[in-house]
Amino acid sequence: MQGICKLCLRERELRHSHILPEFMYQNIYDAQPKRFYSLNIDLSDEEKSFSKIQQKGIREYLLCTECEGLLSKYENYAAETIYAKNKGNKAYIVNQSETINQDGFLYEYAGFSYPDFKIFLMSLLWRLIISDSFQTPDVAPEIAEKLRAAILSQNPLEYDDFGCLLQVIKYKKGEIMGNFILQPFLTKNAKSDIINILIDGFMYSFYLNSKSISESQKEVFLKEDGKMQIVGRIIFHDKGLLERVMAAYKYFMSSVKK
Numbered sequence: 617m618q619g620i621c622k623l624c625l626r627e628r629e630l631r632h633s634h635i636l637p638e639f640m641y642q643n644i645y646d647a648q649p650k651r652f653y654s655l656n657i658d659l660s661d662e663e664k665s666f667s668k669i670q671q672k673g674i675r676e677y678l679l680c681t682e683c684e685g686l687l688s689k690y691e692n693y694a695a696e697t698i699y700a701k702n703k704g705n706k707a708y709i710v711n712q713s714e715t716i717n718q719d720g721f722l723y724e725y726a727g728f729s730y731p732d733f734k735i736f737l738m739s740l741l742w743r744l745i746i747s748d749s750f751q752t753p754d755v756a757p758e759i760a761e762k763l764r765a766a767i768l769s770q771n772p773l774e775y776d777d778f779g780c781l782l783q784v785i786k787y788k789k790g791e792i793m794g795n796f797i798l799q800p801f802l803t804k805n806a807k808s809d810i811i812n813i814l815i816d817g818f819m820y821s822f823y824l825n826s827k828s829i830s831e832s833q834k835e836v837f838l839k840e841d842g843k844m845q846i847v848g849r850i851i852f853h854d855k856g857l858l859e860r861v862m863a864a865y866k867y868f869m870s871s872v873k874k
């Protein structure tokens with residue numbers, strides 16, 4: 617299909633691209649046929665909630681061949697580092713401790729390639745924003761444009777631009793809460809809107825205005841020296857997220873029965 621590539625903005629033959637890289641939900645697939653569950657929950661309006669069973673992931677005509685190649689370089693990096701798709705992982709844990717409020721664990725990682733992983737994280741946020749398949753909360757056009765330009769020029773920006781808190785969500789110690797995607801939802805702190813998405817147990821929280829948040833809140837973000845803190849959290853200790861997941865589950869079960 618011919619069209620305007622969303623990344624380079626040139627008219628090109630467009631590829632039928634995955635919105636989320638396939639490796640991110642390999643664990644979500646049922647054995648046969650390939651499908652996964654996607655849950656969207658609007659806590660304020662049940663009518664707007666829905667669940668979908670999607671075949672082979674969500675695809676859209678978004679990118680030209682060249683731009684898809686550009687993004688796949690960063691996807692491959694992420695697949696190898698945090699999703700352990702081969703044994704050559706470069707990032708490693710240097711320290712592990714309880715979080716200050718003792719509701720989870722803090723894993724201090726080192727060894728990340730700052731540009732590679734940061735551009736991957738930004739490209740994930742950007743794809744959620746521009747895709748029609750995800751009900752991502754509206755984001756100011758300037759934000760989407762800043763992301764697009766940075767990704768296209770392969771500029772990772774500063775560590776506190778579009779900072780991302782990455783959490784591994786578990787039912788209990790050692791048991792990751794995988795097997796579904798909770799569609800993007802918006803939360804806010806005093807200084808920044810936050811776009812969150814839970815994909816197969818990994819919760820990505822992107823701070824849209826992360827420059828203005830406190831230095832202590834920025835501690836978890838990926839740093840230029842390759843360090844990053846990843847938080848391990850038990851779902852039952854996060855009341856807001858628990859409520860959202862419970863509502864999603866309830867809605868999903870009722871829609872299955874219909």
Ligand SMILES: [Zn+2]
Pocket residue numbers: 621622623624625626628679680681682683684
């Ligand atoms: Zn392009």
